[in-house]
Amino acid sequence: MKKIIAIAVLFISSVGFSQIKVIETVPVEKLGRVNNSFYVQKIGDDFTFFYTTVQSEDEEAALKAFTFKNVDNAYQSLYKIITGGFAASPLNDVKLELPNNYVWLHYIASSDKTTVQFMVSSKEASSTHISEPLSKEQVEKLFQKS
Numbered sequence: 001m002k003k004i005i006a007i008a009v010l011f012i013s014s015v016g017f018s019q020i021k022v023i024e025t026v027p028v029e030k031l032g033r034v035n036n037s038f039y040v041q042k043i044g045d046d047f048t049f050f051y052t053t054v055q056s057e058d059e060e061a062a063l064k065a066f067t068f069k070n071v072d073n074a075y076q077s078l079y080k081i082i083t084g085g086f087a088a089s090p091l092n093d094v095k096l097e098l099p100n101n102y103v104w105l106h107y108i109a110s111s112d113k114t115t116v117q118f119m120v121s122s123k124e125a126s127s128t129h130i131s132e133p134l135s136k137e138q139v140e141k142l143f144q145k146s
Contacts, residue, residue, distance in 0.1 A: 032142040037132050040142060045070045051118060051131040064129045066101045066120050079143045081105070086114055086136045100124070108133060 026044040033039040037052040048067040068074055078096075082105060085094055091107040091114065104119040115133035134142065 032144045034134060034138045034142050038134065038138075038142060042070075047075050049118070051120075051129075053129045054117075054132055062129075064120065064131075066098060066103060066118075068098045075143075079139075079145070082116060082139055083136065085116060086139075106130075 029042040031040040031042055031047075039050050041048050041050070046067055046069055048065050050063055050065045053062050053064055081094060081096070085091070085105055085107050088107070091109050093107065094105040096103040096105070100123055102121050102123065106117045106119050108115050108117065113135050115135050116139065117133050118131040119128055120131070121128040
């Protein structure tokens, strides 16, 4: 009788623990950061750009993001596209298509420096979010090139 109770207790305890599964996780790598308004993180092959939106006075600035996989070295290609836009004459906006978003790189030339803003719209929603302007030095810091 003691053996039956012991076996029953072992069986019940093993069933209780089998409900919990350990899932492998991929580490999150924090890459470049520009102030608290723009940063990049990498999870596996996915790169996610987080940015603070520039809104009118009645709306609060919110943290938004866009993500893409690093297929065919897309992360480095994005860096080359952005920095190439700083040297273009005349400055033209560049439109990029990502899996879930469209991203416009809007270049602004002023007397002291040229900046770029990310204008991101979702393929599913009709809203567009605009990032704070970044200088070429800030883009290099974001992509860890400086």
